[in-house]
Amino acid sequence: MYLVLFIFFGCLCVAGALNLLFQRHPINSALSLIVVMSSLAVLYLLLGAEFLAAAQVIVYAGAIMVLFTFVIMLLNAGTEERTSGSAAAYIVGIPGVGVLVSLLAFIFLSARSHLATARLGDYVVSTSDLSKVLFRNLLLPFEVTSVLILIAILGAVALASKEH
Amino acid sequence: MSFLIFFLLSCLKIAIVLAIFLGSVAYTVLLERKLVGRIQNRWGPSRVGPFGMWQPMADGLKLFLKEDIIPTNVDRPLYILAPMIALGCALISIAVVPFGARITWHGVDMFEIADVNIGLLVILGVTSVGVYGIALAGWSSNNKYSLLGALRASAQVISYELALGLSLVGVVLRAGSLNLRTIVDSQSAHGLLSWNVFGGYQFVAFFIYLMAAYAETNRAPFDLPEAETELTAGYHTEYSSMKFAMFFMAEYANMITVGCVASLLFFGGWTSPFGSLIPAFGGILLQAILPVFWFVLKVFCFLFLYIWVRGTLPRFRYDQLMGFGWRFLMPLAIANIIATSLWLA
Numbered sequence: 107m108y109l110v111l112f113i114f115f116g117c118l119c120v121a122g123a124l125n126l127l128f129q130r131h132p133i134n135s136a137l138s139l140i141v142v143m144s145s146l147a148v149l150y151l152l153l154g155a156e157f158l159a160a161a162q163v164i165v166y167a168g169a170i171m172v173l174f175t176f177v178i179m180l181l182n183a184g185t186e187e188r189t190s191g192s193a194a195a196y197i198v199g200i201p202g203v204g205v206l207v208s209l210l211a212f213i214f215l216s217a218r219s220h221l222a223t224a225r226l227g228d229y230v231v232s233t234s235d236l237s238k239v240l241f242r243n244l245l246l247p248f249e250v251t252s253v254l255i256l257i258a259i260l261g262a263v264a265l266a267s268k269e270h
Numbered sequence: 271m272s273f274l275i276f277f278l279l280s281c282l283k284i285a286i287v288l289a290i291f292l293g294s295v296a297y298t299v300l301l302e303r304k305l306v307g308r309i310q311n312r313w314g315p316s317r318v319g320p321f322g323m324w325q326p327m328a329d330g331l332k333l334f335l336k337e338d339i340i341p342t343n344v345d346r347p348l349y350i351l352a353p354m355i356a357l358g359c360a361l362i363s364i365a366v367v368p369f370g371a372r373i374t375w376h377g378v379d380m381f382e383i384a385d386v387n388i389g390l391l392v393i394l395g396v397t398s399v400g401v402y403g404i405a406l407a408g409w410s411s412n413n414k415y416s417l418l419g420a421l422r423a424s425a426q427v428i429s430y431e432l433a434l435g436l437s438l439v440g441v442v443l444r445a446g447s448l449n450l451r452t453i454v455d456s457q458s459a460h461g462l463l464s465w466n467v468f469g470g471y472q473f474v475a476f477f478i479y480l481m482a483a484y485a486e487t488n489r490a491p492f493d494l495p496e497a498e499t500e501l502t503a504g505y506h507t508e509y510s511s512m513k514f515a516m517f518f519m520a521e522y523a524n525m526i527t528v529g530c531v532a533s534l535l536f537f538g539g540w541t542s543p544f545g546s547l548i549p550a551f552g553g554i555l556l557q558a559i560l561p562v563f564w565f566v567l568k569v570f571c572f573l574f575l576y577i578w579v580r581g582t583l584p585r586f587r588y589d590q591l592m593g594f595g596w597r598f599l600m601p602l603a604i605a606n607i608i609a610t611s612l613w614l615a
Contacts, residue, residue: 133348133406133409137348137402137406140399140402144399156386156387156388157388157391157448160388160391160392160394160395161391163395163396163398163399164391164394164395164398164435167395167398167399168395168398168399168401168431169398169428169431172398172401172402172405172424172427172428173428175402175405175406175409175424176405176421176424176425176428179405179408179409179417179420179421179424180421230387232387233387233388233447233448234446234447
């Protein structure tokens with residue numbers, strides 16, 4: 107049952123990502139990205155991370171992608187033109203991707219015995235457990251990250267209000 | 271065998287809840303027309319059936335039989351998809367709303383479709399995805415008014431979502447859970463006095479939630495995305511027949527969901543306002559049905575308030591809308607979180 111859901115949403119995720127690349131209109135690409143993010147949320151849910159799944163939908167699919175589509179609508183972006191691509195990209199890019207994928211696969215396969223395994227739908231991490239980890243064991247990195255984001259927001263505000 | 275029973279009972283629950291939900295959507299429209307009529311010193315619909323009771327059926331039939339016009343030069347796939355997203359998201363959120371205390375039959379919860387640990391977040395997530403219906407409708411229609419309406423809707427929903435989400439944090443802090451049943455149970459001790467809005471001192475959060483929710487559902491006085499005087503009908507200008515009806519139903523379904531969430535989070539959900547002052551009376555069946563009555567009564571009060579506000583308040587100006595959301599509601603919501611945390615600590 108969980109495996110069926112995993113395969114379905116995994117395929118949906120990959121199909122959305124491919125569609126994102128092949129679509130010519132930015133709004134269709136943005137919508138494909140929403141599909142990718144929503145299917146990732148389902149995969150998190152299958153691994154028992156329900157809070158993360160909800161946050162993924164609310165923050166990424168619901169807020170960030172709304173901003174993306176908002177900007178696309180506001181700029182009235184048209185269909186992009188296709189070029190045949192540079193020769194360097196074909197010569198370096200495709201072998202580069204191949205090397206990267208095989209390297210990653212090799213690392214994961216060789217380190218598999220050290221990594222913990224998670225079975226689909228086996229357990230549920232409750233929100234209170236998650237917050238205990240975040241606010242006790244990982245308090246410093248968590249707070250530092252939030253300060254980092256705050257600095258980024260302040261920087262964006264400063265850049266936006268420079269003209270006045 | 272138990273999976274089969276679970277599956278069949280779940281399908282039955284979904285069918286019943288959906289039928290009642292869509293029925294109440296239709297009759298909310300009638301309620302609005304009657305009440306706004308009364309506020310404007312006229313009768314409202316009164317011809318079809320006694321007191322105009324069959325008016326929603328007639329309206330539905332009319333919309334169903336109308337010609338479905340798709341203008342040329344629209345982005346066809348998105349134009350057709352947009353009303354489905356809007357209505358789908360509006361209907362999904364009712365799945366995690368509990369209507370009564372947990373009573374199981376063959377191991378299946380009788381008064382809720384799905385009891386999930388993060389029910390509140392599911393509702394927030396589904397509502398936040400629902401804005402794509404409006405945004406895509408406006409963009410794909412290839413019409414200036416639609417596009418402006420969609421831009422306004424997206425900006426408004428993003429702005430007020432923050433205040434809406436932050437206003438609920440106080441309630442979650444008090445209950446210590448995101449499960450809607452646990453949140454209701456945390457305010458069921460002494461009836462009316464232990465409701466979050468009174469005994470929980472969350473009245474500030476309640477008013478923030480109420481105003482942000484009005485803006486989220488694009489209702490008056492925040493109905494700028496479909497301001498008739500400026501944008502003809504906003505994002506659904508180019509829609510006709512059932513596609514228009516789907517947007518219409520989505521709007522009223524969202525109103526009902528907001529009423530449900532407000533009753534669950536601030537007004538004790540299905541619990542009686544008298545607490546244990548009134549001893550349990552009647553048979554076991556009545557005791558099971560009575561909570562549903564209280565819940566429906568509370569939701570009805572919210573719908574009444576929605577329509578009352580629509581009938582009496584003028585529309586905001588756009589800069590007022592943004593200033594109100596960012597400069598007033600959001601700081602107030604953050605102050606409420608800090609105050610609640612200090613009080614609980």
